[in-house]
Amino acid sequence: MKKLNQLLPIDSDLAIESIYSDSRKVRPNSIFFCLDGLSVNGHQFIEEAIYKGAVCIVHSKDVSVKNKDIVYYQVKDTLKCLNEVACKFYDDPSQQLNMIGVTGTNGKTIVSMLIYQIAKKIMPFGYIGTHHVLFNKETCECEFTTPEIIFLQEHLRKMVNAGIQGACLEVSSHGLALGRVAGVDFDMAVFTNLSPEHLDFHGSMENYIKAKLKLFEGLRSDAVAIVNRDDEEMFNRISTLTKAHVLSFGIHHEADIQAIKIVLKLKETSFEVLYDGYTYPVKTTLIGQFNIYHILAAILALLQIGFTIEQAIEAIEEVDNIEGRLEYVETGHKFHAFVDNGHSPQHYEQVLSYASKVVGEGRIIAVFGSVGKREFKKRQVLGEIADHYCDHIILTEEDPRDEDTEEICEQIKKGIKKTKNVVITDRETAIYQAVEIANPNDIILILGKGEEQTMYKRRGQVPYIGDKQALLNAIEEVYGGEEDYEL
Numbered sequence: 382m383k384k385l386n387q388l389l390p391i392d393s394d395l396a397i398e399s400i401y402s403d404s405r406k407v408r409p410n411s412i413f414f415c416l417d418g419l420s421v422n423g424h425q426f427i428e429e430a431i432y433k434g435a436v437c438i439v440h441s442k443d444v445s446v447k448n449k450d451i452v453y454y455q456v457k458d459t460l461k462c463l464n465e466v467a468c469k470f471y472d473d474p475s476q477q478l479n480m481i482g483v484t485g486t487n488g489k490t491i492v493s494m495l496i497y498q499i500a501k502k503i504m505p506f507g508y509i510g511t512h513h514v515l516f517n518k519e520t521c522e523c524e525f526t527t528p529e530i531i532f533l534q535e536h537l538r539k540m541v542n543a544g545i546q547g548a549c550l551e552v553s554s555h556g557l558a559l560g561r562v563a564g565v566d567f568d569m570a571v572f573t574n575l576s577p578e579h580l581d582f583h584g585s586m587e588n589y590i591k592a593k594l595k596l597f598e599g600l601r602s603d604a605v606a607i608v609n610r611d612d613e614e615m616f617n618r619i620s621t622l623t624k625a626h627v628l629s630f631g632i633h634h635e636a637d638i639q640a641i642k643i644v645l646k647l648k649e650t651s652f653e654v655l656y657d658g659y660t661y662p663v664k665t666t667l668i669g670q671f672n673i674y675h676i677l678a679a680i681l682a683l684l685q686i687g688f689t690i691e692q693a694i695e696a697i698e699e700v701d702n703i704e705g706r707l708e709y710v711e712t713g714h715k716f717h718a719f720v721d722n723g724h725s726p727q728h729y730e731q732v733l734s735y736a737s738k739v740v741g742e743g744r745i746i747a748v749f750g751s752v753g754k755r756e757f758k759k760r761q762v763l764g765e766i767a768d769h770y771c772d773h774i775i776l777t778e779e780d781p782r783d784e785d786t787e788e789i790c791e792q793i794k795k796g797i798k799k800t801k802n803v804v805i806t807d808r809e810t811a812i813y814q815a816v817e818i819a820n821p822n823d824i825i826l827i828l829g830k831g832e833e834q835t836m837y838k839r840r841g842q843v844p845y846i847g848d849k850q851a852l853l854n855a856i857e858e859v860y861g862g863e864e865d866y867e868l
Contacts, residue, residue: 391454401414402414413435464564468564479686481496481568506549508549509548519539567599570605572593598623606625637656637681639656649664649668704832710849719826722832746771746824749767749829750808773815777804781839808845825852
């Protein structure tokens, strides 16, 4: 609890028990912030907030009718004010944590989870990112990759109170553009890679890049920026604008840490790490060349928080594949299967290119779709990439929202010129079909959803069993528990 005059320059010692920007959540003795969102004007909900117990209203637009028992405080920028007040209300928790932010088009979750899983071996550590908040034995779901301001500050405070010393936060371009992390004091920021994505939200590639750069613009001079050296444009831009000390990782360019002598296999990857003039062998179940970048980034981050290079590599080698991230699924049969939740064209290129290198004499069967109500231009591109690498394509639903799944699939098909393809709108049925047609040595790639347990449809978010479980169910149904040699 705080006094109002501790949070805002107001001559009032009202007791404030909570702060909100969502009128539906308001409780007694709270401050309500009238945020203007993408589709909602928070000023429309002032009366509802007061009815539910708000005693102070922070607003940017004029309020024509005011309640004499309520404190009104007008500002130019409600979002900026919310960030400042949230930090004060929760006693600036990020300043008491070793905060690591990870951004980039792909790889945020893998890099963040690698850092989290390994760092907690030597210190109490937390994670906030896609769908979850994790620390100690606590698990909490969050709605966005980078949660909104109040949720974020509240859970950082919970970490501090629980004795957590450091935390890794996935930082999305939406989170940066919407100011969700403006009140977070980062000690380290990691940039993974960049490719066109979310342009329906950002409007242009340059706006998307500028959103990513915000994370590095805000770093202190004693902070560290860890940057992909092989993404030359972003490396140069980040190095130019940030005050932080820049460290680099890469494969094709000389960097502070570099991977050489790479060998890609179906179930493992091996390479050598070149660091500080010495080489160190690495063998990991994280597969695909793109995961080598993620490993290098994680190692650099771990070195900054106290690990030796030997300790970091040993810990990396012990980490199992991250659920839903090009995850190899044991089928019990002579074909191979992977589930992966990546959905950008760049990621499809990486995953399918990897599959083409390890498939041998088998075929590549891909099951995927494209999300509804966004990024329409990428649909044909996904079709073109799949057409280049695949032998059979099954198009299906992937969070269609209120768009027609068949129409989305038809737009993907515009990029498919030579590969056999079929549209099966129900995702579980599509996965069943992939299993049914798979021959020995084939690779099934189920793309776009991964471990996600929900599907966004016309009526909103509905339960979904997840691609891995759908795959296992299909194998059980097709083979009835029998091994290939028994058939």
